[in-house]
Amino acid sequence: MTNNPARPLHLRIALVGDFAIGPGKADLLEGIRDTGSIAAAGRRMKMSYKRAWSLVEAMNSAFREPVVETERGGSARGGARLTSTGEEVLATYRRMMDKAGKAAAPEIDILKSMLSPDATSNANGD
């Protein structure tokens, strides 16, 4: 899996059974909020429409209220928007990431300080 340098921390939380929330579902919710479309949100993440739909369906089933509402009979494939539950799930996940990232920062610095200078200079380019 390729790292995203802008997001060194990859955090996934198992909530119940096989249902977890991590960067994929959070980014998808954010994309739907920003684009008003499940298809467009998926494309932004290079995720198939089928995969994006299946993640939305998994979230809609797992939470008490749906996280995404779709408008059938609208424009091509209809529009989609976050419900208030979807907004809350996204905001809660982002807040959790922020807190976990701050808590983990000293240990991340220690691990980085233990890296080989070769590994560091190679990654910094040329």
Added chain:
Amino acid sequence: MTNNPARPLHLRIALVGDFAIGPGKADLLEGIRDTGSIAAAGRRMKMSYKRAWSLVEAMNSAFREPVVETERGGSARGGARLTSTGEEVLATYRRMMDKAGKAAAPEIDILKSMLSPDATSNANGD
């Protein structure tokens, strides 16, 4: 990916370039420490010997000092043990997980409280 109920938090840190440390590498280090063998540590995780070796090699290259030392010419496939660097990487990762988990706990509780009762009861069996 299947969730491990004993470890709801899955945390991976991108340290440099494509090199990250997460539960797989941490568990492998712990297994080598406990079993004295890369092969046995891999088996414990249902990981192929080849995969276990490649993770050890990636860590040995990325850090300034090797994290695992192997004894060639010993028993079958030789023994392996963590170096002091390996012990420190493992302890630092575990401490980071612990701090991040505590920091994230209130948001995890919020997300769990938003789950559908059906999702919860199905996962609890029957």
